[in-house]
Amino acid sequence: MPWLTCSKLTLFTIAGVAIQMVGLSIFVFGFFPVKPTLPGHSGPESFQAPKCNSIQNETERDLHPHQLRSLYKELSGMPPAFDRLILMVIDGLPAELVLGKDGKPPSKALMEAMPYTQSLLANGMAIGYHAKAAPPTVTMPRLKAMVSGAIGGFLDVALNFNTQAMLDDNLLDQFFKIGWKMVMLGDETWLKLFPGLFIRHDGVSSFFVKDTVQVDQNVSRHLGHELNKDDWDFLILHYLGLDHVGHIGGRNSALMAPKLSEMDDVVKMIHMSSILNQKNDQGQTLLVVVSDHGMTESGNHGGSSYEETDSLALFIGLNNDISDYSLSTHNIIYQVDIAPTLALLFGVPIPKNNVGVLIAEIFGYLADDQQLKALELNSWQLLRLLQAQMPGLSCRNYLCDGFSDDQESKITKCSGSMGKMFCCLYTNAALLQNSWMSKEFSRSKSKEDYSSAVTAYYEFLRTAKTCQPTYSRNCCNAPVLSDIIKPSI
Ligand SMILES: [Zn+2]
Incomplete structure (x- = not known):
């Protein structure tokens, strides 16, 4: 082969290696996307529009936790709905086993395994969601x-097996800052993520997957004692047994129904002692039952199938009448939506890197203007995150210059670059909110105007979430104006 000289062969080899390197980089950065996170924690500035801060983080440093709690309350204009939170994590429980699928209830055997939880759902005393979890x-x-x-x-x-303390902004750090006392019983992952944060804890290891009994008894044995105490504000219970049942025998294991029944007894015990018969000195308690992920038919998890990502979020003890929603089939949220929802329910700033959107029905107890305020706070936090990820994004004219008369005529169709669209969608929502708020008499405050503002806020929040560079690489199309304006709630 006379055409293949030594120098040509060298060039071909170098080109081949270069192409391989490019391919490998595309794979690595695609499969393991580098997630830029904002350092630090949200503080009093969360209650101000981005770039118009009059309150800086410095004021936070001098404040006692209880003063900080009062400051948040004052700035948000929304009193916290609850005093205490119980988060019950049932590891590996697919939401389908409790809520059914496609509007159909779960099988009779599964319904009968959780009679108390099912009666709470049927009577509108609990509201349940399929909380879509992201892989892994x-x-x-x-x-x-x-x-x-x-x-x-x-x-x-990879890090799951070598868990490090969580440094990014999160609810536990926010609760700790306002002086909350926290107790953790169950999976020791919590202790590794949040060392030194709990006043009492009893961690269990998830290593012995053959153990489906002791691993949960270690949690429940403290329950009666803890429910009678009034020295904590946040109780975490993390039951690993159901995940272990899955790993041993899959979803249809003979151990599954008895395990669900055991979990139902825990829900019943908490509901009866802390929500129905709450003692005055303990304050009002919210019980949130969640699962971290689901499982396949054979009990495995880690991937992105529906069975594995179908996790549960069940809210028990809400103040508002949720009977209308109990039979709703629109009960799909994202797992990340839990964080902003709990932050606003308990009066702390939404964590800095949150991409979740607050769950609408949960805030039904608030007055209309307060519900809009909650959406505004969620939008400000997401705008701050977007500004950090897209340095050119300021929306400054709209955020800082305020709004003038004839606001509704300024509602525009949103298009153009991602940045322009975010600003435009946010501005539309803020204009509609401002317009609704400025109408002095309740008679002129029409329900349609209110609905338009709510719809516009959700349009911004959902677009900001799905267009997140860290969430999805495919930016969605700008919604059509008529979709924003039409009152669809
Ligand atoms: Zn798990």
């Missing part, structure tokens, strides 16, 4: 997503 569907990254509202990368799978 393993415990540590999913717990992080629930408490921070941020999506981790696939690199977290």
Whole structure:
């Protein structure tokens, strides 16, 4: 082959290696996306529009936790709905086993395994969601997503076995800052993520997957004692047994129904002692039952199938009448939506890297203007995150210059670059809110105007979430103006 000289062969080899390197880089950065996170924690500035801060983080440093709690209350204009939170994590429980699928209830055997929980749902005393979890569907990254509202990368799978303390902004740190006392019983992953944060804890290891009994008894044995105490504000219970049942025998294991029944007894015990018969000195309690991920038919998890990502979020003890929603089939949220929802319910700033959107029905107890305020706070936090990820994004004219008369005529169709669209969608929502708020008499405050503002806020929040560089690489199309304006709630 006379045409293949030594120098040509060298060039071909170098080109081949270069192409391989490019391919490998595309694979690595695609499969393990580098997630830029904002350092630090949200503070009093969360209650101000971005770039118009009059309150800086410095004021926070001098404040006693109780003063900080009062400051948040004053700035948000929304009193916290609850005093205490119980988060019950049932590891590996697919939401389908409790809520059914496609509007159909679960099988008779599953319904009968959880009579108390099913009666709460049927009577409108609980509201349940399929909380779509992002892959990888393993415990540590999913717990992080629930408490921070941020999506981790696939690199977290490797870290799952060597868990480090969580440094990014999250609900537990926010609660700690306002002086909350916290107790953790169950999976020791919590202790590794949040060392030194709990006043009492009893961690169990997830290493012995053959153990489906002791691992949960270690949690429940403290329950009666803890429910009678009034020295904590946040109780975490993390039951590992159901995940272990799955690993041994899959979803249809003979051990599954008895395990669900055991979990139902825990829900019943908490509901009866802390929500129905709450003692005055303990304050009002909210019980949130969640799962970190689901499982396949054979009981495995880690991937992105429906069975594995179908996790549960069940809210028990809400103040508002939720009977209308109990039979709703629109009960799909994202797992990250739990973080902003709990932050606003308990009066702390939404964690900095959150991409979740607050769950509308949960805030039904608030007055109309307060519901808009909650959406505004969620939007400000997401705008701040977007500004950090897209340095050119300021929306400054709209955020800082305020709004003038004839606001509704300024509603525009949103198009153009991602940045322009975010600003435009946010501005539309803020204009509609401002317009509704400025109408002095309640008679002129029409329900349609209110609905338009709510719809516009959700349009911004959902677009900001799905267009997140860290969430999805495919930016969605700008919604059509008529979709924004039409009152669809
Ligand atoms: Zn798990």
